[in-house]
Amino acid sequence: MTPEEILQIFIERHRLVSPLDPEADETIILSMYSTVDDWRDACDLLPWHGLAKALDDEFEMNATDEEWRSVLKPSYKRTLQDVCNFIGKKSKKGAIEPVKLFGKECLSAAxxxxLKNNLSQRNIDTNDIAPSSEISPYIEKYLGEIITETTFLSKGKKVFDSFKPKLKKRGFWNYINIFDNDRYTYPTGGVKTFRDLTLKIVEAKTSE
Structure with missing residues (x-):
């Protein structure tokens, strides 16, 4: 994966997530010249050590704390170009290759x-996920994980339009009950099933 593709992943995650996070700044435009401080403000990111661990796990890098510190600090000076170049050099996460079905290569199956494998690695039970499974219940429970894996697989190409939350229940109490974990649903546009999601990712990948 190239540094430019990695940057696009971060940009797309910012586009999708920042409107949902009151601590994030959706007005910031990320680029290779953005500092780590800019990136943190844009996306409400963890401090450097937590961020390093999350990135290291996602991109299968096995980099040391010292290496990550040199890339992420000082955060007012280090840039996304430093981060993307480092990930591009160290990442061991392999590209998706089509699998053979009935003697023909099939990218959608791959x-x-x-997608199922990556979600499973994030401790999500994927045993019941079939191509025809509705995606909404998983979006409601695992929005962050699905955004992370979808943007990775599509290399930051647009798959979802947005995630504008809607209250699932009407009434004043439901409006003010911010502690209800089952409060919101997230409309997904034309992506209704995992088959739809898979085909959107394939479309994004084949448009490279």
């Missing part, structure tokens, strides 16, 4: 398999 993407679906990779």
């Amino acid at each position: 993407v679906f398999k990779a």
Whole structure:
């Protein structure tokens, strides 16, 4: 994966997540010249050590704390170019290759398999996920994980339009009950099932 593709992943995550996080700043435009401080403000990111661990796990890098510190600090000076170049050099996460079905190569089968595998690695029970499974229940429970894996597989190409939350229940109490974990649903546009999601990712990948 190139540094430019990695940057696009971060940009797309910012586009999707920042409107949902009151601590994030959706007005910031990320680029290779953005500092780590800019990136943190844009996306409400963890301090450097937590961020390093999350990135290291996601991109399968096995980098040391010292290496990450040199890339992420000082945060007012280090840039996304430093981060993306480092990930591009160290990442061991392999590209998706089409699998053979009935003697023909099938990219959609490979993407679906990779999506399930990646979600499973994030401790999500994927045993009941089939191509025809509705995606909404998983979005409601695992929005962050699905955004992370979808943007990775699509290399930051647009798959979802947005996630504008809607209250699932009407009434004043439901409006003010911010502690209800089952409070919101997230409309997904034309992406209704995991088959739809898979095909959108394939479309994004084949448009490279």
